[in-house]
Amino acid sequence: MSLIEVKDLRKVYRIDQERVVALGRVNLSIDEGEVCCILGTSGSGKSTLLNIMAGLEKPTRGKVLIGGEDITAMGERQLALFRQKNIGFIFQSYNLMPTLTAVENVAMPLMFRGVSRARRDKEAKKMLKAVGLGKRMKHRPTQMSGGQQQRVGIARAFVAKPKIVFADEPTGNLDSHTTLEVMEMIVHMARDHGETLILVTHDKEIAQYADRIVRLVDGAIISDTPNQSIIGREEQAQPEEAATPAKDAPAEEAVPAEAVPSSEMPSPQADDPAPLPDPDAFPS
Amino acid sequence: MKIKDMIVMCLSNLLKRKVRTLLTVMGVVIGTCAIVVMISLGLGLQKTQEEALAQMGDLTVINIYNYGNATEQPLDDSMLEQFRQIPKVVAVTPVYSPETWGSVMFISGKYQYESSIYGVDMNALPLLGYQTDAGELPTGGKYDGVVLFGADSVQNFRNPKSKRWDEVPDLNLMEDKIEIVIPFENDPKNKKSISYKATVPAILTSDWSKNPSPGYSAFMDINYLKKLETEYRKLNGVKVDKNKVFSYNNVVVKVEDMKDVAAVEEVIQGFGFETNSMESIRKPLEEQSRSQQMILGGLGAISLLVAALGITNTMIMSIYERTREIGVMKVLGCLVSNIRTVFLMEAGTIGLMGGIIGVGISYGISFAINTLSMQGGAGGGMGGIGGMGGMSLGGSSIIPWWLVVGALLFSTLVGLASGFYPANRAVKISALTAIRQE
Structure with missing residues (x-):
């Protein structure tokens, strides 16, 4: 059985009088230990999907089961406790506490759990060494570069040994060189600990680090493929630039059968998940 | 956390x-x-x-005055005992003066005491806060012959034969010999007069906030004073009106704390007596x-x-x-x-x-x-x-x-x-x- 099951998820925002459908009817299933990338342009609903999967937002309809538990039905306190135990977060803008040292920042999730200071500092130091910041334990975020800050963020996400780590555009604020470093690190960490990593990005290059790529367009999954095939095809498909997103439906045989019962999707053309025209993908 | x-x-x-x-x-x-x-x-x-x-005046003291209108309940010793039973009451004493002036006299040599004598509960004096200039307040309960003089009461000893009124007698009240005399036909020199030896264990400090005030007066234990009065009546053949009920004119009640005054006053008023305390001012x-x-x-x-x-x-x-x-x-x-x-x-x-x-x-x-x-x-x-x-x-x-x-x-x-x-x-x-x- 898969670790995360997203069932008929729908999210509609109401902005003034207008109803904006952020997520149509999304079905998704992610296995334990998988590194899954949710790829989409801004406005595709990828962040909404991530937020709902992490229990930060309630869906309009549908369910998210994590380890069999329906997190959309949980109360605020239950969710907080659930996140303490099961979920790690890596943010685009790092979101470190400016007044805390690296060690204190990394130890924070453990502090919320009620771990004693001595123990959590020990764990945090171990994590910082693992991300190569052994010499910057006492530094504050302002004394570190973006890449270093994000490494602290990574250490913080993994320190409590969560089942799932969500990474929301983790390299969005980093230059291309650091991006490589940071991505390597995140993916390695996840694989070393056998943790499930859910990577949300608009960047196709980043997506290459994942086992599996789920493409989201206008709140619907249009393709869901193992990574190898995407790499192979992307290079071929690059010059074509023909397909319209809506018609580029998911590749069903590429996914675990139960994962995407894409009833709402238009009839899939499984072998042709052409890349989307994606202006955000390679900024400047 | x-x-x-x-x-x-x-x-x-x-x-x-x-x-x-x-x-x-x-x-x-x-x-x-x-x-x-x-x-x-x-x-x-x-x-x-x-x-x-x-x-x-002492803020914890209640005065009870009886002007003879409390016919139902006399302000007597048994009533005083009832007062003592009221919670927070520390001490109760009557303030009693002999009914007949001169029925009890103090004489030292040629001098004769001519001022007020109060019968009080000797045990209550320390509780009521009486201080001494010399000696110590008597304790123990045997007060026969005991007299306490106020600091200025030596001025009230006079030589009846002297014509000078401003003469202050040369007396040491604690050490000189003083006799308690019950006169026969108002003549202390009469052979039938009875006399006892007085002991003066202390001189009381003058304090005008106290009732009875010790300044110019002499204090004796109430029971002893009553006994002397009875002897006086016997000696002089004074008859006691059997129908007249004995009642003190003035009783002083001391309570534990200022805040108890109101409650105790209320209880006493419940017995039908008029009370007076600093509470009404305070x-x-x-x-x-x-x-x-x-x-x-x-x-x-x-x-x-x-x-x-x-x-x-x-x-x-x-x-x-x-x-x-x-x-x-x-x-x-x-x-x-x-x-x-x-x-x-x-x-x-x-x-x-x-x-x-x-x-x-x-x-x-x-x-x-x-x-x-x-x-x-x-x-x-x-x-x-x-x-x-x-x-x-x-x-x-x-x-x-x-x-x-x-x-x-x-x-x-x-x-x-x-x-x-x-x-x-x-x-x-x-x-x-x-x-x-x-």
Whole structure:
């Protein structure tokens, strides 16, 4: 059985009088230990999907089961406790506490759990060494570069040994060189600990680090493929630039059968998940 | 989260913004000072009043007067025994004078005592606070022959043959031989007159606030005095009216504490007697000084209210600054209740710190006021504050322990109350919006 099951998820925002459908009817299933990338342009609903999967937002309809538990039905306190135990977060803008040292920042999730200071500092130091910041334990975020800050963020996400780590555009604020470093690190960490990593990005290059790529367009999954095939095809498909997103439906045989019962999707053309025209993908 | 971690987080948050925290704390300091100093002045005033009242008479004493109209119940020894049974009553004594003037006389050599003699309960004298100039108050219960003279009663010994009235006899009442004489036909020299040897164990200090006042009089034990009277009647063949019921004219009841006076008075009035105590003067004075204290405390409370607004403002500001932090904490699994607790702790700590410093400074101010007013002399009071709002404040400021504890509790409570709204606001911050904002 898969670790995360997203069932008929729908999210509609109401902005003034207008109803904006952020997520149509999304079905998704992610296995334990998988590194899954949710790829989409801004406005595709990828962040909404991530937020709902992490229990930060309630869906309009549908369910998210994590380890069999329906997190959309949980109360605020239950969710907080659930996140303490099961979920790690890596943010685009790092979101470190400016007044805390690296060690204190990394130890924070453990502090919320009620771990004693001595123990959590020990764990945090171990994590910082693992991300190569052994010499910057006492530094504050302002004394570190973006890449270093994000490494602290990574250490913080993994320190409590969560089942799932969500990474929301983790390299969005980093230059291309650091991006490589940071991505390597995140993916390695996840694989070393056998943790499930859910990577949300608009960047196709980043997506290459994942086992599996789920493409989201206008709140619907249009393709869901193992990574190898995407790499192979992307290079071929690059010059074509023909397909319209809506018609580029998911590749069903590429996914675990139960994962995407894409009833709402238009009839899939499984072998042709052409890349989307994606202006955000390679900024400047 | 552990309590310890929350405390550390709270303190480090406060230390992060030292200047702002300090300014907010100062507000509470000023508020606390205002309240504590004002109340301490009120208490000082109250104490001065009480001291003034105490000079007028013992505040814990009730006088019962019986002008012969209490026909149903005589004010006799059995009634006195009932008074003694009333809770909080410390001592009860009759104030009794012999019915016939001259039925009991004191004679020392050529001198004869010519002033009032009071029969009292000797056991009650120390409890009623009688002091001695020399010797010690008698105890033990055997008071036959015992006489206590007031400090000035030596002037009431006169030589009946002398024509000079201003002559002060050369007598040492405690050491010279004094006889108690029951005269036959008003002539102490008569052979039939009975005489006993008097012992004088002490000279009472003159004190006009006391009833009976010891200044110019002599005190004997009530039972002994009555016995002497009976002997006088026998000797002179005075007949006692069998129908007349014996009743004391005046009884003094001493209670444990000022605040018991009203209740005990009520019980005694319940027996049908008229009572009199300083309570009737003290009560309105106390009410007056209480309302003065309320006004003074209220003035202080206004400044603390302003300080409370300051705390709320500071906390709201810090929520704006920390919106993102709070959001991240929530995303990382921090319980909402922990966030609320940290915020309340911060506000409470500001209150408590302000309270502690405020109480400290209040002690300083109080000391200064007391020193200044002492220099100004007892009658001068304190010039500056004394004239304020037409209220004459006593020259002293008193800070009792309960005021300190109360001030600390109150300032902390004000802090917590001011932090309540901001804390709830912090709790309501949406984690999503918070982490999204740039």
